[in-house]
Amino acid sequence: DAGVIQSPRHEVTEMGQEVTLRCKPISGHDYLFWYRQTMMRGLELLIYFNNNVPIDDSGMPEDRFSAKMPNASFSTLKIQPSEPRDSAVYFCASRPSSMNTEAFFGQGTRLTVV
């Protein structure tokens, strides 16, 4: 398996534009997580899905952020409109159902909003 695949790896956009980040989890994994990493706040969980259903979105910073998982092999995180303070590295992770298994992370998308 190729692991968790995220695209794009880097994104530079202007303030006010819509940004869509994409994630393909590992096949067979039931859980998918979106994290944001910044120097100031470290790693923050934004939202996670179980069997394509959003379970906890309490970490989503505000209404400008939305996430979807239309099927088991694809998820998106959308920011509309984007702001400079959204600049961060966004990670997607997935794991199977078994409680004691670890989460596998993608390589992240580095987002810069100018």
Place this chain on the structure above:
Amino acid sequence: GNSVTQMEGPVTLSEEAFLTINCTYTATGYPSLFWYVQYPGEGLQLLLKATKADDKGSNKGFEATYRKETTSFHLEKGSVQVSDSAVYFCALRTAGGGNKLTFGTGTQLKVEL
């Protein structure tokens, strides 16, 4: 709620030095504990884990023991290498925590020749 506290970095060591990165936690229930490593420009990778008290996780010369009495999971390595330079994250997960990982703030390790 759940929380993880790590020693602040950066930590700078000479090659072959002994490494300890402290990690303590607060959790409801009985957590599983993890150490993840992030190399420059990459995502997080699991380094080791322990799922119950007194378990010792180990990998690539790193070790950590799940200490319930002190709510700690300190990371150790007897002899670090330059290639160990990375950011290390302690994390926990509880069944009651919605299956989500709670991370510490990360500790940057720099190993010099």
